[in-house]
Amino acid sequence: MDWLVNLIAVIVALVSVLAALGHVGYLALLNNAAGKRAGGAPVAQYVKSRWAVAGGTTAASLFAWLLTAGGPTLDVFAIIVAAGSGVVATKALQSTRDRYRTGG
Helix, strand or coil, rough: HHHHHHHHHHHHHHHHHHHHHHHHHHHHHHHHHHHHCCCCCCHHHHHHHHHHHHHHHHHHHHHHHHHHHHHHHHHHHHHHHHHHHHHHHHHHHHHHHCCCCCCC
């Protein structure tokens, strides 16, 4: 039974890491595009304000992944931390995408 809890914790942690890194990558792309365009200062300022959220969710999801090396109690804690950071990263990414979505 312990292996099943560990497997679930690892999967949740990996998904959380992917979501957090997706948010970091999207912010990096936005920042790069804003730096190349005239008038991109407001976007660059917004991206600068979002780095803390992206870094925090990435750190939390990596910490949760690290916790999966422990026993079943740490696996449950890892699931909670990873799920929380994954949800926050996903919502932050969606919020940023909605703010700067263009086209139809």
